[in-house]
Amino acid sequence: MQKVDLFDYYQNMSGMNVVLAFKGAISQSILVGLAEMIKEKLSAESSQSKTSKKIFSIFVELAQNIHHYSTEKIQISEGKSVGKGIIIIQENESEYLVSSGNLMKSGNAEPILKKCNYINSLDSVELKSFYKAQVKIPRELEKDGGGIGFIDIARKSGSKLDVQIKNVDENSSFFILSVKINKEK
Amino acid sequence: MEHLKLDKTKFTLAIDFNPNGTLEMEGSSYPESAAEFFAPVYDWLNRFVxxxxxxxxxxxxxxxxxxxxxxxxxxxxxxxxxxxxNSDSKIVINWYSEEDDEDIFETGEELAEDSSLNFNFISY
Incomplete structure (x- = not known):
């Protein structure tokens, strides 16, 4: 196995303003640990208290989506599996960019893309109505993700959902969701 | 009926449901399965009413x-x-939110808009 050039990796990530990156199985404890760290790190900047709450919230929704819906899973105990994926937070002087990626069934690509495009077509009043309609639907009836979590992410970030789906093989695709959160002035 | 008490964790709520009718929920909620966490809460509430x-x-x-x-x-x-x-009982919902927490306030506001229950909004 070839060793990663960690300095190279580190430089690349720093150059891209990556402040947090996690690739692997997103267990509940990893999720909680990272989320708590985000809460702490961001709250140190007192001018960004509203923004830090939004980033925390968006991070939790994205991470839980990977946990539940990634088709790349590890079995952690009897009957319990955890989704694998990647989450990255980038930060510069004016904004944050939170991105997540995970494997998914290729068959779900079109419906998810449709849902995200629909969400992106709504203004904030319409988004609120859509959210209210969806919140009443029991979670068991939400099919394969792309439900209320995406609406919540769009509302909290105040920006469009940037979705990309990359084909991997005939059964799998890689789903990428990014959102931008502006810093408070 | 028994008191329902659940301790707060980093990602689950403190629950304190007193059979005298004073019910408290506090904290952050993002468990692996919300349905699993809330099942005993629904159960207690259904029995209580x-x-x-x-x-x-x-x-x-x-x-x-x-x-x-x-x-x-x-x-x-x-x-x-x-x-x-289905009863003559009075129900009051006190929805607290931190002064700078517009997200939690909005969530409460939206739930109240579609509810026939009496909500009070208190900021601290």
Missing amino acids: SEVGTNITLNLRFDYLNTSSVKCVLNILEILESYQE
Whole structure:
């Protein structure tokens, strides 16, 4: 196995303003640990208290989506599996960019893309109505993700959902969701 | 009926449901399965409204609710709405939010808009 050039990796990530990156199985404890760290790190900047709450919230929704819906899973105990994926937070002087990626069934690509495009077509009043309609639907009836979590992410970030789906093989695709959160002035 | 008490964790709520009708929920909620966490809460509430049936004051002090938890809070409100419709009991929901937490305030506001229950909004 070839060793990663960690300095190279580190430089690349720093150059891209990556402040947090996690690739692997997103267990509940990893999720909680990272989320708590985000809460702490961001709250140190007192001018960004509203923004830090939004980033925390968006991070939790994205991470839980990977946990539940990634088709790349590890079995952690009897009957319990955890989704694998990647989450990255980038930060510069004016904004944050939170991105997540995970494997998914290729068959779900079109419906998810449709849902995200629909969400992106709504203004904030319409988004609120859509959210209210969806919140009443029991979670068991939400099919394969792309439900209320995406609406919540769009509302909290105040920006469009940037979705990309990359084909991997005939059964799998890689789903990428990014959102931008502006810093408070 | 017994008291329902659940200790707060980093990602689950403190629950303190007193059979005298004072019900408290506090903290952040983003468990692996909100449905699993809230199952005993629904269970207690359903038994309470059918067995005890007093007036209810529900004090809610949420720091964060993931979307699954918002659905569960809605389920709780629906249990209470149905109870209100079928009895003479008075129900008051006190929705607390930190002064600079517009997200939690908005969540409460939106739930209240579609609910027949009496909500008070208190900031601290």
